[in-house]
Amino acid sequence: MEPEPHSSEAVPTAAALFAWGANSYGQLGLGHKEDVLSAQQLSDFCKSGCIKRITGGGGHSAVVTDEGSLFVCGLNKDGQLGLGHTEEVLYFTPCKSLLGCAIQQVACGWDFTIILTENGQVLSCGSNSFGQLGVPHGPRRCVIPQAIELLREKVVSIAAGLRHALAATASGTVFQWGTGLASSGRRLCPGQTLPLFLTAKEPSTVTGLENSQAVCVLAGSDHSASLTDAGELYVWGSNKHGQLASQAAFLLLPQRIEARCFQNEKIAAVWSGWTHLVAQTVTGKVFTWGRADYGQLGRTVETREGWESEKQDPSLPGSGPQKGTPSCLPCLTGATEV
Template sequence: MYQVLCCGSNGQYQLGIGNDTDQLELVAAKFEIDGTVTTQLAAEPVEVVCGGNHTLVLFSTGEIYSCGDNTFGQCGHQGGQTIEVFRKIDGKWAKAACGWEFTILVDLEGKVYSCGRGLKGELGLGKGVDGNQLREVIDFGPQAVLSVRSSLNHTVVQLADKRLFGWGNARKGQLGVQNAIGTKLESVIWQPRQLKFEGLDDLQVRFFDVGRDYTAFYSNDYKEYGKKATEKVHVNGDVVGLRTMWSSSHLLVKNEKHLSIKSFGNDSHGQLFPQSAHPVVQQFEIGSEHGLILTDQNSVMAWGWGEHGNCGERSGDEVYEDDLSAAAVTYSLNTIYNQAHPVTRLGSGCATSWITIRKL
């Protein structure tokens, strides 16, 4: 059996625990399965993806459950009512991504669907179309979609042949060099389009992720396109992962002895991985402005902006009495889980933290 534990921001029931109170400590999420609400899960949760105030959990069975703000149908359910505990979305799914008020799903046949709000092209359905229900965006074909990532207002899809497609807000250049309308570049891409980024060879892209107004890639070196500007990044070791916060990027680097995290970008609220920390990293996940790691000791530690309790209860950092947001910054790693049940997956969203455990 499995459980999904969570903490952090919960004003729109996005933790799926049946109330709307922020959580400073981990609690078990609740799932409505066959008419019964339970925290005990027979199928393995393999991924947690988070929007602004809604959350999806993908299971090994291809089922997806959602909860939280459903005002625009972003939870994959009609009606617009808030989903207080996790509820199943119809269908079987291979991949999922969430933006601020929208959701992208990929089924087992390679068809991409969207739902939610699309004022800046987030749904990929054309200008002026909102989603209130799941609608097909594009059919890439079986086994074609390698990865899909969404941020606040844009989505990038990488296919198995390494071609990149995207849609949504393009104003900052986060969707690459677009066709010009007269002398002005398009600020919104309303429907899926193959993307071209200056100086980027699609075939060489190993990892990519999307931040608030930018898209980041790693092939033989790090490149980013959009609002955030970073000088050339020097890495000692083999990069084996890339994840982005809203305004910072984080590389998982394999050295001879261990895995480490190299961070760069905005550090106004402790977003960069603590330089003094040297844990043995097994997994890492990045949220909007905070991160999580799983260590070789089966401990989960958090760092960054923990204003809503997503970094757990503070221990040992400075407290800024005149600035509550600064007081919630965790500059050093803070342990939020250290129990016997093995951790199988991490998830991290907009001021929310997620840990999947296997019950012994």
Template sequence: MSWRIRMNVVSSTRHLNHSWNKPGIQFNLIDSISQQRKMTYQCVNMKRSLPKEITSSITAEKKKHKSSTESPSFVLVCGQNICGQLGLSTNIIERRKPQYLKIVNNFNIDENIQSIYAGGMHSCALTITGHVYTWGCNDDGALGRITDDIDDEYMPGLFVLPEEIKSICAGDTFTVALAKSGRAYISGCFRSSEGILGLFEYKQIVQKPIMIPLNQTIKQIACGADFCLLLTENGDLYSFGNNEIGQLGRDAHLEIQDNFSIWLRPSQIPSFQEQNILNIWAGGHGFFALTQNSTIHLYACGANSFGQLGHPSKQPIYSPVEIQRFPCLDKIIKISCGLQHTLILDSMGYVHGLGRSDDGRLGNDLANDIIIPKQINNLTNIFDIAAGGSVSFVINQNAQIYSFGMGDTCQIGHSNEDIFIPTLVKSKQLEQRNIQHISVGAQHTLFLVKEER
């Protein structure tokens, strides 16, 4: 995966905003309210002159917060903060244990978070009111907002959108938000082995979110490091982004391989035109699709250099192939893809791993690649899994977190030592709190938690 470790905190180059009007595709940049370039997140007890409709909306929002009896959800973070991906102050380099991240709106009210997503070097959070906050590296426009200085990147700020959002997703250098209407918005760009690939046009970087040009209602989005999948209400599966090693599922030999604009425009994946798609999962440089007609089938494509797709060949897979050696396909609940390994969660609460196994990322001390999914010992009653670059997390029914894998980035919540056996993550910040979800980036981890009642 093309994750970048940025050693210089302040980038010397800032990308300019772009707009296009290309034949066949119309791009409309989303302007922020009152043409503001950024939102301010410090309340200073001063009178504001706002339109009545905005004031009414804010008043309703305050009442909603006060009247809510449900315990709000919030975010904990750990790992590296070199690019502000933890959302903590600029003088914090790393956090080895989960730490509380304060996300507040423009009136200093704590936001109630419903979902989180970690990109390569940036982070996203979605509130229960459908607003999106982003923070971290913005060199390629992934935050969807203009950041004039480094402090802006280290502070959660609004990813301004024209409608209510229901889910979020991110890759290494881009962020996607899916609205309740079925429209999706994206900012940033895709990268390839040669550097910036572009978004919808070659070498283009989009710093403010634009709508993905697709004339279908989108119901699910999955993001890999450098590509994106769109599953529509009609059951069609589209892909766009980088296709160097087959991650788009569109045979590169059938396309003009040097014509990157073909990769960058959402196009239907031919293999799934007659398939009933149940679910999709993406990560690293590959993806899985679970389908069912008369029986259930699992397909995969992309990079398979360590057998992480479960196919015996370790060559890139350019067109989706059926994976036949997965146990109990009808019991698969979730698949989470790291950089070179994969976790599978079944309905019995067991976790299976495959792909690269060194550094403990598959919960053992083996050195050989695992091609056929192997159940990870001592993990039972698991309800969620998360795989990152070289690390893995699981959450059991008792809301306990176990992690394992490479410790260099401090993102597994223990120390900077590799963990080869799933180990309980202990922290005062996790006590008396229910863990709802975990998302893992290149060097950091996000935890969505709620106070116990």
């Protein structure tokens, strides 16, 4: 006979979705546009326990469910919600044009959205002012998700920055498109030729990663990153806040962050904020580096990384950003999600 449950045993509570923070465009999905200072529960637009991914852009948000449905809300002036119009949406609303198409991942850029289906196809919608939709001869904006035809191989990971995007294919190749990093590259690397992937308005192979196989790509405001199957992390783009763990102000090509920065352990997972990064090693250790003036690194730093460099000419030798050194946060060891 099975023992009777003790009255002191905790009763599992139903999963719920909460939102808070800036809400100027209704991106919290609460039905209004007032900023929210404390967590508020969202109405049941889907079963909370079935939410697989949550992500946000410059003023819009997206949720992917376990069943592969996509819900969106918030700023929509360029059609970044993919709903066929450009009106703001204050509640999480299903993207009807994708009904019946299972979604695996969504990446929200500043004013555009990149969508990955479960069969490995990539779609995009929103602003295309900088070629960030990957459709070089397309319109200035797209209000309905359209396939990026030039990505012919199955894609396994996508990322979106301020005005650029990335994709990693099943074979481990990394593509980038959108000209968002080009102006900074020209300014910070005078006299040097920019690689094609920094100026392309269609998916272009990221050179410098030929001897590695990517399993995941990430993007910040003006930087990119790629995690390989060997547990190595490559970064490129702007290093204004030390987010590339380099002395250079801008990296035109991918550069591997040395293993010693992670106590000689392989990287198992990486997350990117707008100007900082977080990595977790195979043993569960969590490292943070990059911009720190808002406490986004979860630790105290001696200098506000990148601030001193803003007063200097970054194109001069020795005047790049303060070196962002990945530091371990023992309290987060073993974290399951960041």
